Amino acid sequence: MSRYIATRAIRGANAIVAEAEALLQKALAEKGPDAPVAFTNTAYYLPVIYGLLGHPVSKIGDLVPVIEHAKSLLHPPPDEKWWVPYLGETLDCGMATLLACEAIEGIRFAYGEQPERYPGFRMTGGAAFTSPEFEKEEGGGGYLNGPIDDIQLRSWGIQLVDGRMPGFAAIVGAAHSNAAAVAIVRELQRRNILVFLCGNVNGRSIIDQLHEEGVEMGYDTYIVPFGRDTIAAIYALGVANRAALAFGGLKPGQAREILLYNKYRVFAFVLALGEVDDLKYAAAAGAISYGFPVIADTVIPQILPTGVTRYEHVVSMPWNEIEGATEEEKAARLVQKCIEVRGVKVKITEVPIPVPYGSAFEGEVVRKADMRVEFGGRHSRAFEYLRMVPMEEVEDGKIEVIGPGFEDVPVGGAMDLGIVVEVAGRKMQEDFEPVLERQIHYFINGASGVQHIGQRDIAWIRISKAAAEKGFNLRHFGDILYARFHADFGAIVDKVQVKIITDPALHAEWLQKAREAYDRRNRRLADLTDEAVDTFYSCILCQSFAPTHCCVISPQRLGLCGAYNWLDCKASYEINPTGPNQPIQKGQCLDPVKGYFTGVNEYVRVASQGKVDQVAVYSIMENPMTACGCFECIVMVIPEANGVMVVSREDPSMTPAGMTFSTLAGMAGGGLQTPGVMGVGKYYLTSPKFISADGGFKRVVWMSSFLKQTMAEELKKVCEREGDPDLLDKIADETICTDVEGLLAYLTEKEHPALTMPPIF
Amino acid sequence: MEKVVLDVPLLWADHHVLKVRQALTQLDGVEDVYASSAWKQVLVKYDPAKVDRARIEQVLAQAGYPVGQGQTPILVEPTEKRRDPRWGAMDFRMSQTYRADIEMSGDFRKW
Amino acid sequence: MAKKKVRTPQEASRDPAAVALLERALEIGAETCFYRADEITPCPIGAEGLCCRFCAMGPCRLVGDVDMGVCGATIDTVVARNFARAVAAGSASHSDHARDLAYTLLAAAEGHAPDYKIRDPYKLFEVARYLGVKVGDRPINEIARDVALAALGEFGRVQGELLYLKRAPAKRQKIWRDLGIAPRAIDREVVDLLHRTHAGNDQDAEHLLDQAMRCALADGWGGSMLATDITDILFGTPAPVRSEANLGVLREDMVNVIIHGHEPTLSEIIVAAAQDPEIIAYAQSKGAKGVNLAGICCTANEVLMREGIPLAGNFLQQELAILTGAVDAMVVDVQCIMEGLVPLAQRFHTALITTSPKVRVSGAVHIEFDEHRALEIAKQILRTAIDRFPQRSEVFIPDIRAQLVPGFSHEYINYALGGTYRGSFRPLNDAIIAGRIRGVVADIGCNNARLCHDENHYYVVAEFLKNDVLVVQTGCGAIASAKKGYMTPEAALEYAGPGLREVCEAVGMPPVLHLGACVDNSRILTVLSQMVSETGLGDDISDIPAVGMASEWMSEKALAIATYCVASGAYVIMGGVRNPVAGSPYVNQLITEGWEKKVGGRLEFLEDPEEIVRRSLAHIDRKRAALGLEEYNPAKWGKSGDWRIREVLELPLEERLQAVYGRR
Amino acid sequence: MPVEIPVEQWPGRVIEATIGATPAEGGTRSRVVKVGGENTLPFMLTDGEMPNPPRIAIEIADRRPTDWSPLLLEAWGDVVDDPAKWAKAAEEAGADLVLLQLSLTRDGGKPTTAADAKALTRAVLQATGLPILVFGPGQVDADNELLVAVAEEAAGERIVLGICEEKNYRTIVAAALANGHLVNGRTAMDVNLAKQLNILIADMGLPLDRIIMDPTTAGLGYGIEYGYSVMERLRLAALQGDKMTQLPILVTPGFEAWRQKEAKVGQGVPASWGDWPQRAILWETLTASNLILSGADILVLRHPETVKRVRTFIERLMAK
Incomplete structure (x- = not known):
């Protein structure tokens, strides 16, 4: 207060x-x-x-x-x-x-004074009060609605509970003008928000305003006029109470639970239009106990600390100070603010573009011959950059195309493109930027006739002739991203705006900014060590086929499938707190070398249904992490060589262990701890924590050539870090040998360090 | 045309506004009324030839809203030291977090 | 010994009322503790814990080349033993206070103490739940009796551990149990510690200190917490009241009775007696308008929190109050009563009245208190005071006092943040999570005559407020802030940073919350526990961005409090005077890093108040970072409040109707 | 030498759910059916108790199910043209529960409307005194529209509404919340998906004793071992104390068995497969009995003969 x-x-x-x-x-x-x-x-x-x-x-x-x-x-x-x-x-x-x-x-x-008489008024969809005594005027008109009846309540209640209706707005008073009244109500209607009307300012109610403007009110239009005074606002709270009783399984008298139910489940708010009197303040204080915040279009004191309501309690947004040239624009901003303050999540189900959209189109290729235009690739530069900005700097749903479209580009030609997505959200964190940014690839690929490859500043997008003919243009990238980010990441993203940049000067400027950000993120990732965090994450996505397996994902050890790193898991947990990625409090470190943590052990014990008692996060020899079956590589000890081999999934050849990948997979997978064998993600090879308890990367004596080639640069850096720049050459592969004898000969010839390291057993 | 701003202490909510306006707008000579429950004041524009301030005040008083008189009813008067007696009478003591608070908010759920 | 440099009044105190009276003392040649502190050099050996007086083979002074006592006790053992003894004494004081209250409750429940009744039945029910007493439909006195007996049982509990431990977060309880320091019975832990510190017993510093923690926990989660709860049951759970603080509350035209000490049992009855028409009439018969009560030390805090009785001052002002010549009687019970009062009182007309069976002071009047005849005795005391009124000579009352709003019980805070239906700690946790409130500091404890009176309290509180740190206080530290005006709701607008100000304005509370007497530090434990269970700030007390401190500590009770706070997971700083374990770097390391590893809290002794603030803020920021909270950034806050509406209110109606829609 | 059989004690217990409501409880059923409540693996009656035997629901369609095997149509006779009569026949055939499966369209291809669904529900409720389950056609929009109407029509009857899936559970759960019903949640064969859906449903405020889970199963010879394993693990987790898996399990062996060639086809198969009707019933019976052993609490069956055989099987297993 x-x-x-x-x-x-x-x-x-x-x-x-x-x-x-x-x-x-x-x-x-x-x-x-x-x-x-x-x-x-x-x-x-x-x-x-x-x-x-x-x-x-x-x-x-x-x-x-x-x-x-x-x-x-x-x-x-x-x-x-x-x-x-x-x-x-x-x-x-x-x-x-x-x-x-x-x-x-x-x-x-x-006394028969309610519902309120309102000569000349007719509701759409029939009045609530069908009993004959109210039908004084022809067709049941002449009265405002009064309280909502149970049948209607149940129908709306289901929509409120299942999320089709994001919430309800109780509007009290009168808008600044009739146009404003209509605009506000239309904005709310557009978002499927149920609107209740009551109260007046100097005798004029928003009900009068809408009535004058010919706006239809009634159950069918989701706009319900309660009464022309503030006392009638109680009907809105009657809806809230009945929702909690009907849908919350609560009993009458469970006051606190009913209020909490409304705070957490019913996304309602009060919109106080016009001057605010004692009773309006008092009723607002009542609404706040329900967790319903109050937004006023006049100057009133703000109460911004949170707690009783989820976000701010009272927000003042004086009408004349709202940006916008027209009443519609102002209304849009006011309603946007209400949604923000209440934390209403708006659902978008359809992607509004002229071509079909769906995951079925994700793998689609647009050949050069079918291509209308391309961005990135050899002849132009395309980048995509997603960043988090403060709430007030994002106008939700704003999509700007800055610079020319591709109309003037010859068929099959190329042009520069920048896609800048700006998101804001109360739960958004800078760490989620790259996680969300990577989604751009999947989102854009979902459009039929559009191909997306790469990421960051090596993005490469093609639009097919067919898509262009159907009217697909640059703006639609924005439409796709806006809709999908809301739909898939609504839990962390409250507002999204998109800039599609083709203007050369701006393109250069933003590309520069983006590169700085990529750089910053790279450094952040490098800084992100296991020691720097208190929380690891689990991944039990694969328990469907390996019921006792549980991945422990730390900043320096990504999931063995290679698809989930620590940041992904962190974001995934925010988005889906009941999902497969759960935080694991590290707890006390029992052994920093082998990587034993009390929290990890406790978690794994439960998650593996008691099958795995403890896990040494950094060791292959002692309680290694289990694997499901979707590992990218298998690491296995070669005792004769005092080292390990790394076999890639892509490698069909025989290995010095006398088994091929598919045979090895049977040993490594299935959620069992087999000392000496481990399934890993290939980028774990580059981590300083790669089997660090057993000697680290220097233990690698044999490696599928596929890995050597595809990860040449990264592995070279690892070798340098390990103090042996030529190490990679000392590691054998299937082209050199596929048996132990050959391996030992090669290692001896190359003086591989593993031979002189302490025994691995 | 003249205008006058009158303090009406009993005009503290918008259902009173409806009554005040009803009383004043029926009065011959009153051209415009702004009844503000927020500020407990009434702005009346009237034709002095037809009606005068005294008459306006009289009508207001008859409607139950005497000018400058009465005050918002306060049922609970402040006490000497402002120790609020009602708090102590509340059947409500908690020194632990209420379970429903945690359970209802999905954010903090720990199974 | 050569005469020391004696401080001027301005150097001795930051409180203008105290300064005025110190000047007065100089004028009339009266001696106070300030003067004596300047005269007496503290024993440098004892100050660092190096004097071993545990047997008659000593005392052994472990200084210079001596690193072992006659028995071979090492410096580490001796220092730890001295520290542990202090903790035992402090714990004993709080707990014995609690025991007396429990007996009062028992007497009240059984009808032997007709002047007491259950003022807060709801609190009784809550406590009953913790103590495993059945509530049901039983008569209230029956429940009260069982609660009193259950409470008394905690002192000599035969098996198991204290029932109140379960009020702590689960993780904390586990830490105690794993370390084997979960207290078993209140008396037992004190006795155990005294036993261990006897010559030739426990001679391992770490082991001794573990028991010191266990003993202190028996105080914090036992004695002190029971004392607070039973006091609330008997005299009402505090809720905000308005009152005033400092010597200016004394009245020239009334009989001034100062209640001083720590127990509310008698003083609550004196409060009632002072309003008795019979007593007022008697006072009037002696030429006074009535009886004016004012308090010093924690008795003051107890009756302030519940009855709004004004504060005359804190510990170092007890002698100064008498120097006003306006105190007709000073009624004392237990703890923190200076013997120096006697010669001073004798110079004036003041009756110094001891009341506790445990405390007599040579030269004072003794009217022994007996709860069975409480009102009768209270009236007798007041009559004694009234009788002295006509003997007043010159009166010197500095016209200095400040307003305050005390009365923040844990239960009221819970209510204040959500009302009857939605009371919770969520808004507080939210404010800390968001960063409006950077963290919480509890500045508690004593005054110390070796320091400039109130200087550290004033300084640290002002700094914390500026930095958006919510300050909670008890004991004499609270009285310091009260006198400085930090406990008015307006102080939030004047002294608090933007985020804290927003929160204070939302709740209507002062930026510094008065939680009660020093025994009520248990309220802080309850608050912290509920903050943990409210979620969002970690799962243990040690995760919360909070710091405890006694920036002008002097008593053994303060060490007990510090130790139970540390053992509960808090970072605690003892400010002002020398480190009592400085003699052993090992022991010092045990109570800092050692304890931090064990229980998550650490105890530090820091003399410099600037350093106290620096380390506290650093600690708070570290805890915030560990929780993954946003970095403290005051620039984000301060947009709520009433300021804007005021501009509108000044306009005439027609303009106002436009202005509410804002500027174009 | 005496043999001591080790007794396995579990900390967890499956929640007992009550389907149906008698007039005393606000419904019109002649009796209620309780399912779940066991604190042991199936039929390990020496280890713990199993207060309720697995229950049998007979599936009836809302109109003649033209895609059903002729054997089934033959077995039921004319009643398949009238859900009310069919429900009655099902009761007489020994069902504990009747499951009404709504289809997307009515005869003649017109979409089933909310009013149709209400009428069908009412008719079935009137025809039988058994507690009922009503499943939607399995298409999001249709399910939402029809089941909300069904839920209202059957308010107070404590029926089971199905099927909740992860993409589409909110409306059905809301309807169940509002009208006091139970829901059946179905997930692809996966322990965690099942658990997650249970969490999501419970998060909406539906008490756990009003949720039945359907982890999906398969017909004999078509991956039943996979479904078996998932159910077994769900039950083990439940008994180990995982709250979110302690729900009764519903399975649909009737549907699964009768869509397999072995049951469905009578011609053009090797002679060695033997007598068709015999084979088909065996197929359904074996599928069902397998699932009973893996922890099913409700079995949805189709053939009256299977019902008899499965009933005997359950009775024998329950005999101490």
């Missing part, structure tokens, strides 16, 4: 409870305690009271203890100076306000 808001909310709460009490006394006197009180078509009595207090109200007399409880929640407003804390007190007052408001509406129902 801020003291200003606390003061006004507490005043409002005191006042509304007093008003409710007076109204209740009047009703008790005029109608008697047994007069019925009920919202129509609901089995939840007065749902806020029923949910929070577990107290079913069916007659006026039942409201007496409710008001008593509300009074017990009240507090005096804070002083101007030397005040005592007010946050908890204000939130209590907010709850009192909600109880009082619902009591008032209940009594109004008893």
Whole structure:
């Protein structure tokens, strides 16, 4: 709270409870305690009271203890100076306000004053109140909706719970103009967000504004007018309570659970349009207890620390200060902010491009002859760069093509291209940049008639003639990326914007920036050592066929399939916290050389269903890590040579161990610990932690030539690091020998260091 | 045409606004009304030939919103030392994190 | 011995009220502890823990070439033994205090102490749960009796370990158990430690210090925690109140009674008695308007937290209060009572009244307290004070006092952050995770006459606030901040960094939270445990970016507190005076690196307050980094608050209606 | 020499789920069916208890299943044209549960509507007093539309809604939440996928005792050993205390067996395969009995004769 808001909310709460009490006394006197009180078509009595207090109200007399409880929640407003804390007190007052408001509406129902009369108003999809007494005007019109009935609630509730409907917005007051009102509601509608309307400013409600503009309201349009005063906002919280009771498996009276359910599961927020009075502040304080933040289009104090709500509690976005030339643009920004503050995840299911899209097209090749244009490759330069930027610097969904399109490029020609994706998200981390960036390859490849190869500044993209004829243009790269990043990485990415750059000057500038970033990332990866982190990650993706296998992935030891490194796992865990990559707290280091960690042992014990008791992360001889079967290479000890051989999956030949890869695979895989045999990812060979307990890379005496060739540069560096630049030449391969005798002869001739190292056993 | 800003302490919520406006706009000679529950004030533009301030105030008073009089009802008055008596009466003591808090938030779930 | 240089009043204290009275002392030639501190050079051998007085073959002074006592005890053993003895004494003090409270609860429950009742039944139920007492529909007094008996059982628990240990994070409990330092029974651990430190017993420094930790844990998670809980049950769990601090709260026209010491049992009844019409009438009959109560030391904190009784000052101000000539009676119970009060009181009309069966001071009036006749005795004490009122001569009350809002019990903090329905620590954890609050510092403990009074407290607190560190305080450190004005809600706007200010404004709280008496440091343990269980800040107390310190420590209790905090995983800095284990680098290494390896916390003695702040912030930042939290960056915060609405409020209505939509 | 049989004690126990609700519980079923609850491997009655034997559900289609084997159509006779009659026949054939499988279209190719689904559900509920399961046609949009309607229609009856899959579980779970039903979650044969889906469903707030898992199985000779192993491991994990695998298992041997050539085809196969009807029933029976041994709690069967045989098999195994 801020003291200003606390003061006004507490005043409002005191006042509304007093008003409710007076109204209740009047009703008790005029109608008697047994007069019925009920919202129509609901089995939840007065749902806020029923949910929070577990107290079913069916007659006026039942409201007496409710008001008593509300009074017990009240507090005096804070002083101007030397005040005592007010946050908890204000939130209590907010709850009192909600109880009082619902009591008032209940009594109004008893008097026939609810739902509110609104001459000339007709709802689409039929009014909630179909009983004849409400049908005073022709066709059931003439009334606002009032509370939502149970049938509608259940239908919407399912959509709220299954995510088709991201949340609901309770709009209180009136927009700055009719155009603004329409624009705001349309923005919300566009995102499938349910809209509830209530309240007024100087007698004008957003309901009036929409009515004047001919916007259809009713169940069918997802825009529901509750009433022209703020008290009617209670119906929105009635929806929230009933959602928790119906879908959360909660019982009436489980107040805290109901509030928490709404905080974590129901993505609702309050949009306060126009000046804010005591009661609006008080009701907002009530909404905050539900975890629903408040966004105002006027100047009010902001409450930005988080906790009761998930993100900011109260945000002020004065209408005149919102950027944008038109009311529509301003409305879009306001709604965007609401979504951000509430953390609403917007779902995008379709990729809006003129060619078919799907994973079936991922392997597609565009031949030179079929090619309309290419970016990258031999004749031009293409790069892709994804970076994280502060929240306020991203306009979600903005796609800019900066520079000319490929219309003027001759058929089969090439042009420079830069794809810059900027993402923001509360859970986004700089470490995830490369992980997300690599996805660009898969995302773009999914478009039919588009081929993507490479990454970073060696990206190479081709667009086929067929795709170009169907209207595929540069902008569509942005559309694809925007949609897919939201769909696949919504857990860490809240906002995405894309720049497609062909302008030569800008291209050069961004390429420079991108290269600096690649460089930074390389250095970061180099710095990322096992010692520098407290957490390793597991990968149990392969337990489907190797039930006791569990990969332990550390910064310096990637998964044995080569597909998952430590950063990938970290991101994967953020995206899918119940998925196959779980954090492993290293715990206490029992042996830094062999790589024993208490946390790793505990985890592996559980994950292997008790089959593996401990793992030495850096050793092949003692409790080596198990393997599933999808390793890129097999490392195996050759006792006669006092070293190990590395056999690549691509190598069909015989090895000095007397077995081919496929025979060896049977020994290495299956989730069993076999000292002396290990399946690894090929880049583990370059890690300083490669069987470091047993002597490291110098132990390698034989290696498939495929590895020697494809990883020549990396391995050369490893040899230099190990202090033996010619080491690679001293390592035999299948072209030199495939038996132990030949191997020993070769090693002796080359003076391979393994021969003079301490015995490996 | 003249205008006047009146303090109406009982105008503290927007359902009062509807009533105040209803009372004033029916008054002959009143040309424009801005009833602000946020600031508990009413701005009235009127034709002095037809109506005067006294009459406006009278109408407001009749509607239950006397100018400058009354105040927002406060049920819980501050006490001497501001020790809030109600807090102590709350049936609520916790020195551990409530389980539902952890369970409901998927982020922190540990199976 | 040559006369030492005596400090001027300005050098002796940073508190203007204290300075004024020190000047007054010079004027009238009265002697105070400040003067005596200047006169007496601390024994350099004892100061470093090198004096072995454990048997009559000594005392052995292990200095110069001497590196072994008569019995062969090494420096390491002697230093560790001295330290351990202090911890035992400190633990005994807190725990004995707790025992008396438990007996009071028992007497109240059984109806023998009619002036006491259960003020907070909900707390009783909560404690009952921890102590394994059935609640059900039983009458409250029956539950209270069982709770009192269960609490008393903890002191001499026959088997197993303290029940309250389960309030700590699971990981912490495991550390204690694995190390074998989970305390078994409160008395037993003290006795065990005293036994070990007897001549010819445990003579392995590390082993001795392990038991010191176990004994201290029996204090923190046993004695102190029980004391806090039972006090809350009997006198109410604190919630914010408004009060004032410093000697200016004394009244010229009223009978001033100062309550001093550590136990609330009697003083709570005195508070009630002072409002008794009979007593007020009696005071009026002597020409006073009534009875004005004010407190010193932790008795003050106890009645401040619950009743809003003002603070007259902290430990070093006990003599100064008498120097005002306006104190008609000073009622003392246990702990931190200077014998120097007697000669001073005799110079004035002040009645120094001892009340505890455990504490008599030669020359003082003794009115022994008995909880069975509490109100009667309280009235007797007040009458004694009132009788002295007419004997007042010249009165010198400095017109200096500051406002404060104390009363932050753990339970209230939980409530403050979410209200009745949503109370939790999530907003606090969130604020730390986001970096609005950089970390938490507990600055607690004493004053020390060898230091400039309150200087370190003022300095470190101001620095921490500036750096967005939330400060919680107890004991005399809290009183220092109260006097300085750090405990008003407005102080957040004035002294706090942008992030902390935002949080304080959201909650309406001061940037420095007063958690109670020094025995209430157990509240800090509870807070830290709940922060852990709230998730997001690691899974043990040692993971939280927090530092504990006693920047002007002097008592053995402070060492006990420090040790239980370290054993609970905290980094603790003892500030100001010399390192009492300096004599043995090995022992010093044991309590720093050694303990850090064992229990995750470390104990350091630092004289320089700037160094204290530097190391604390570095520690906080290190813990933040270890948790993977964002780096502290104050530039990101400070956008919430009321400032903007004020501009709008000043405008006339018509302009205001436009202005709320913001500037174009 | 006396032989001591070692007793294996497990820390975990499969959650007991209750399907159906009697009038006293707000439904209209004549009895409820409890499944799960065992704290031992199947039929290791010396080690622990198995309070509920595996239950048999008979699958009925919402209209004449033209793709079913003629043997099945023959066995059931005319009732296959009327789900209500079929449900009744299933009850008489000895089923514990009736599974109504909705199809994508009605006769004549018109898509099945929500109203159709409601009517079918109502008809089946009225025809039989057994607790029922209703499975959607298996297409995301159709499942969502039809099962929400079914859930509403059967509110209070504690039916099992299926099939939840990872890509499509939210709506079905929401419908179950709102109307007090159970769900059946199906995953490809994989322990972790099964567990993850259970977590996801539980995360939405559905209590664990309202989730049945279907780890998918295969017909005899078509990879049943694979499904067997997955089920066995799920059950071992459950007994070891992994909360998220402690759910009753539903399998569909009827569907799996009857789509294999050995059961389906009567002509053009080697004579040595023997009598077709005999062979087909054996195929279904053997598939089912294998799965019973690997831990199935609910078996969905098709042929009335199989039901008899499997029933006998279960009874013998349960005999102490």
